[in-house]
Amino acid sequence: MNIGAAAERANLPSKTIRYYEDIGLIKPGRADNGYRDYSDEDVHRLQFLQRSRSLGFTIEECRTLLSLYDDESRASADVKEIAREKIKKVDAKIAELQSLRSTLNVLVKNCHGDQRPDCPILDDLAGHKVGAAEPQSA
Amino acid sequence: MNIGAAAERANLPSKTIRYYEDIGLIKPGRADNGYRDYSDEDVHRLQFLQRSRSLGFTIEECRTLLSLYDDESRASADVKEIAREKIKKVDAKIAELQSLRSTLNVLVKNCHGDQRPDCPILDDLAGHKVGAAEPQSA
DNA sequence: ACTTGACCTTACATTGACTGGAAGCTTTAG
DNA sequence: CTAAAGCTTCCAGTCAATGTAAGGTCAAGT
Known part of the structure; x- marks a missing residue:
């Protein structure tokens, strides 16, 4: 085909x-x-x-x-190990994203989000601490 | 410098x-x-x-x-919106990874993981249903 | 003066896993 | 007969860097 x-x-x-x-x-x-x-x-x-x-x-x-x-004679243990390693990597990635999410959430929560120019999100990005949740660099 | x-x-x-x-x-x-x-x-x-x-x-x-x-005259709302969009994307990625994790976990749980060649993980990858957790294609 | 080594410069290639597009065949439908 | 769809190969682009090569500059030590 x-x-x-x-x-x-x-x-x-x-x-x-x-x-x-x-x-x-x-x-x-x-x-x-x-x-x-x-x-x-x-x-x-x-x-x-x-x-x-x-x-x-x-x-x-x-x-x-x-x-x-x-390979007809492979051991299922070999396959299982690969899958387990993958789960570990997925777990690590999930944890990293959750940490990012929490930091972003703190920033958003602290930002009044109106027409005024002062913005805690930019302040944080510029290095001024916002008063919660440490960076947890990814 | x-x-x-x-x-x-x-x-x-x-x-x-x-x-x-x-x-x-x-x-x-x-x-x-x-x-x-x-x-x-x-x-x-x-x-x-x-x-x-x-x-x-x-x-x-x-x-x-x-x-x-x-931009000294920017509105904090503009920044907040970008951050909120980013949180949405992070949430979506987390959900996707959690779904993958759950499928992988079912496969690993079903695999005896010994020296015998028959392996439910490979069976699943080959398209034979393993009896739990639908694909949820990423 | 000379050499070594750290630091700087540019430019090009590679990564991962595709995706898009160009230019040119073959096949199929009308 | 022609047009469209489908196939072929090859090259470029994506994202966000990172690796490597080949060379210029600078500061310290002998």
Whole structure:
């Protein structure tokens, strides 16, 4: 099947599929006219990539997961470890964003938000302490 | 003062400061030897940038914030609006990550994680439902 | 005077994961 | 026959820096 049909089945843009081929994640055959020709197995791999990318795995992690998927004798522990590491990273990112959110919230709460020029948000950005919530640099 | 000293005072790498100049966020003078020469006012702007970037504002948002900071007659409402929009974006990102986390957690919980090859995580990535938590595509 | 090393300069390449666009094939529908 | 859709490759751009290379300048020590 042509790239357009594969794209539709995998819910990925054709452009992205070509990119995945560029970086060696998938190697479809070619038809006589030079068009890429995707087998059901190829589409399956693309779906795997779509799902793992949407779960936040990086391309390199997806590469590893795919190779584990291809390896009939892999240990499930290896896969579980990758997923656990990913959860840790997601947790760290969430914590960082929550800290940012709390600082931004303090700034917004302290700003009267009217037509007058004096603004506690800009004062804080300029380095004048606003009286609550320490920076917690990201 | 030279870029190294400015970098230290603003807690930014010299490289980043040159980049900020490239994109027009700051315009230091030049000494006779061609070296950039930063005034206290320049350092102040760099500190403003360091702080606003660390709070998660994009470069373009920082540009706007700086111009508001320069504008003596700005309304604090304008600044407050930018900060509120940023909080919204941060909230959306947090929600997305929490959803990912929950899906990943279900997968990890379902994986026995031993030396056997069968793995619910890979099964899920391959499209076989694992029995809980719908995708919630990011 | 000479050398070493720290610091400065510019310019270009790379990152991650695509996305957009140009220029030119092939195929399909009318 | 023609127009549109779909395919091809290749190059550029995104964001916010960061890495590297090749070279100029300055201050200290011998």
